[in-house]
Structure formats: structure tokens, C-alpha cells
Amino acid sequence: MMTRWLRHVREGCKNVVRNGWMSFAALSAVIVTLAVLGFSLILTFNVQQMSNSVTGQLEFSAFLNVNASEKQGEQVAQEIRALPGVASVQVISKNEGLQQMKQELGQELSDVLNAFKQNPLPIQIVVKPQDPHQIDRLAKEVSEIPGVAAVRDPHKLAAAIFRTLAVVRDIGIVFVVGLVITSMFLISNTIRMTIFHRRREIEIMKLVGATNWFIRWPFIIEGMIIGLIGSVIPVALLVYGYRSLYVKAKGVFSGLAFPLVQASQIEVKLAVILIAMGLLIGMWGGVITVRRFLRV
Structure with a gap:
């Protein structure tokens, strides 16, 4: 052979x-x-x-009503954490959001924000999904939670x-x-x-x-x-x-x-x-x- x-x-x-x-x-x-x-x-x-x-860094932001309190923000964040497919939830308070915007705008433009008597920014909740392919479904579910005024649409990027x-x-x-x-x-x-x-x-x-x-x-x-x-x-x-x-x-x-x-x-x-x-x-x-x- x-x-x-x-x-x-x-x-x-x-x-x-x-x-x-x-x-x-x-x-x-x-x-x-x-x-x-x-x-x-x-x-x-x-x-x-x-x-x-x-895609592992894909996330979207949910914005609460401008008059929502910090306590309401935490309540909404807890509801989002309970949704299936959520990897992490970060709450950005009104003050934190204002400081971030000032850093992004620079010193000259940040003076415009100082002219406001009250903080004009809403509480922002940053949501990261476990599966990037489920980001649209998760964003839709978050938008239906009471207290959420708007969700930044992640569909185009994904x-x-x-x-x-x-x-x-x-x-x-x-x-x-x-x-x-x-x-x-x-x-x-x-x-x-x-x-x-x-x-x-x-x-x-x-x-x-x-x-x-x-x-x-x-x-x-x-x-x-x-x-x-x-x-x-x-x-x-x-x-x-x-x-x-x-x-x-x-x-x-x-x-x-x-x-x-x-x-x-x-x-x-x-x-x-x-x-x-x-x-x-x-x-x-x-x-x-x-x-x-x-x-x-």
C-alpha cells in the first residue's frame, strides 16, 4: 500500500x-x-x-424632564437597570452635565451658560446594552418609562x-x-x-x-x-x-x-x-x- x-x-x-x-x-x-x-x-x-x-462602547442617553429631581432620576435609573439586556446605567446630574458642557464649550462660550439663573440642563441617564444589536429595542423601552422626556436615537450609528x-x-x-x-x-x-x-x-x-x-x-x-x-x-x-x-x-x-x-x-x-x-x-x-x- x-x-x-x-x-x-x-x-x-x-x-x-x-x-x-x-x-x-x-x-x-x-x-x-x-x-x-x-x-x-x-x-x-x-x-x-x-x-x-x-459596538462594545455603543450607548445611548435618556433625558428626564427639566424639572425632575435627583431622587426621580435615581428612580428612573433603577427601572432602567431592571430591564433585560442592560449592562450598565450611569446617572449624570444636572450639575455634572453643566460642568461637562462647560469643558466642551471652552471658557469663552461657557460664560453664556453662567448667564442662566437656573441650570437649564436635564438629568441625563447613560445606558449601555449587553448586546449592541439590541440597542434599538432597549432605547424604545427606556423611552416609554414615565419621567423620560427624550432618548437620543442610537439607530443611525449602530x-x-x-x-x-x-x-x-x-x-x-x-x-x-x-x-x-x-x-x-x-x-x-x-x-x-x-x-x-x-x-x-x-x-x-x-x-x-x-x-x-x-x-x-x-x-x-x-x-x-x-x-x-x-x-x-x-x-x-x-x-x-x-x-x-x-x-x-x-x-x-x-x-x-x-x-x-x-x-x-x-x-x-x-x-x-x-x-x-x-x-x-x-x-x-x-x-x-x-x-x-x-x-x-
């Missing part, structure tokens, strides 16, 4: 070398496909981490984040699927050429009693070899490139406060996914070709 499999692997390697430029074209297509897929995965992992960081992530994901999937199909087509043509050049040898093997799978396996392994080599190269390049980028960027997005995914967390996932995809693309391309063009 071992001798037979070694023979299949040896014949598969010979086929790759024998086909020359066709093998190179198929290999190049696999490398480009998996390089794009790997880059997309790295981008997806980091965008997902950034998304989790952003919807924009989730919509952007969905668009990026869908575009990446379509692009990668197209490249995978192209790679399989080139591998299929490469193996088809091998079958054409060896048609007389295949006929002789059939005449001497070779089984169908004995003839088929070298061609399938040829496709897997192309897929394997085509996956190892982009894995090495992407791992080296990302590790260098991570060190140079000091672990954070350029100009932003969001951390990059650690290189050690990406490398194993990237290698497993790309090598598995390379073998799958090569094997599938070989199987399709054998079934269509090798009549044994």
Missing part, C-alpha cells in the same frame, strides 16, 4: 513538472487566489475586532456600523469565490493536458489490468500538489508581512486607538484555512477533470 501511494505521489510530481507553463499558470492562480483570501481574512479579523471594540461590515463581508466573499473558480479552471486545464499527453500510456495501463483509481490518483494528487504549493507561498508571505506590520504599527491601527489582532492569534488560523483551501481547490479541480476527460 505504501509503495502504491509513493508511486502516485511521484507520478503526480512528474506531471506538475512535465506540464511546465500550464502548471505555473495554475500555481500562480492559486497563489493569487489564496493571497487575496488570506489578506481578506486578516482584514476581516481586524475589522471584526474593531467592530467589537466600537445601523451604519453593521451595514458597513455586511457590505465589506459580501464584497470579499464574491471576489474570493470568483478567484477560486478561476483557479479550479486552470488546474482542470493543466490536468486535462496531462491526460491528453499520456492517453496512449493510459490505454496500455488499462490493457494490462490497472484499476480505474490506480490511474486516477496521480492526476488528483497533481492537483493537490499545485494547491499545496500555491497555499504555502501566500501563507509565508502574509505571516511575515503581518508580523512586520504589527511590530511597525506597535499593535494598533494607524491613527486610531483600536488594537490590531496579535500576530500569534492570526498565524495558525491563517495557515490552517489557506492550506486546507489550497488542497481542496487542487483536489476538486483534479476530481472534476478526471471525471470529465478520463474515461476509465
Whole structure:
């Protein structure tokens, strides 16, 4: 059995070398496909981490009536804490809100607020949901609590984040699927050429009693070899490139406060996914070709 499999692997390697430029074209297509897929995965992992960081900070504010007392503010805050899906509730008193606004406006504009005899700001309650996707539902429930005059609508910000992530994901999937199909087509043509050049040898093997799978396996392994080599190269390049980028960027997005995914967390996932995809693309391309063009 071992001798037979070694023979299949040896014949598969010979086929790759024998086909020359066709093998190179198929290999190049696999490398480009998996390089794009790997880059997309790295981008997806980091965008997902950034998304989790952003959505994890999503919160909304509920404003009470201007005449509401501090005691009423605490009562409303207790009702909000009792709602399902609430992670935290922070009460910002009228005085605290006024001080924050003065700091935001600066010294010159803050003098305008000092002209008011009474504090014009309402009590503000900042609510953070456990699940960012439930922020709209929670905001609606808070708005129905007696004493709440207004709720700052968080829908636009949350919807924009989730919509952007969905668009990026869908575009990446379509692009990668197209490249995978192209790679399989080139591998299929490469193996088809091998079958054409060896048609007389295949006929002789059939005449001497070779089984169908004995003839088929070298061609399938040829496709897997192309897929394997085509996956190892982009894995090495992407791992080296990302590790260098991570060190140079000091672990954070350029100009932003969001951390990059650690290189050690990406490398194993990237290698497993790309090598598995390379073998799958090569094997599938070989199987399709054998079934269509090798009549044994």
C-alpha cells in the first residue's frame, strides 16, 4: 500500500513538472487566489475586532424632564437597570452635565451658560446594552418609562456600523469565490493536458489490468500538489508581512486607538484555512477533470 501511494505521489510530481507553463499558470492562480483570501481574512479579523471594540462602547442617553429631581432620576435609573439586556446605567446630574458642557464649550462660550439663573440642563441617564444589536429595542423601552422626556436615537450609528461590515463581508466573499473558480479552471486545464499527453500510456495501463483509481490518483494528487504549493507561498508571505506590520504599527491601527489582532492569534488560523483551501481547490479541480476527460 505504501509503495502504491509513493508511486502516485511521484507520478503526480512528474506531471506538475512535465506540464511546465500550464502548471505555473495554475500555481500562480492559486497563489493569487489564496493571497487575496488570506489578506481578506486578516482584514476581516481586524475589522471584526474593531467592530467589537466600537459596538462594545455603543450607548445611548435618556433625558428626564427639566424639572425632575435627583431622587426621580435615581428612580428612573433603577427601572432602567431592571430591564433585560442592560449592562450598565450611569446617572449624570444636572450639575455634572453643566460642568461637562462647560469643558466642551471652552471658557469663552461657557460664560453664556453662567448667564442662566437656573441650570437649564436635564438629568441625563447613560445606558449601555449587553448586546449592541439590541440597542434599538432597549432605547424604545427606556423611552416609554414615565419621567423620560427624550432618548437620543442610537439607530443611525449602530445601523451604519453593521451595514458597513455586511457590505465589506459580501464584497470579499464574491471576489474570493470568483478567484477560486478561476483557479479550479486552470488546474482542470493543466490536468486535462496531462491526460491528453499520456492517453496512449493510459490505454496500455488499462490493457494490462490497472484499476480505474490506480490511474486516477496521480492526476488528483497533481492537483493537490499545485494547491499545496500555491497555499504555502501566500501563507509565508502574509505571516511575515503581518508580523512586520504589527511590530511597525506597535499593535494598533494607524491613527486610531483600536488594537490590531496579535500576530500569534492570526498565524495558525491563517495557515490552517489557506492550506486546507489550497488542497481542496487542487483536489476538486483534479476530481472534476478526471471525471470529465478520463474515461476509465
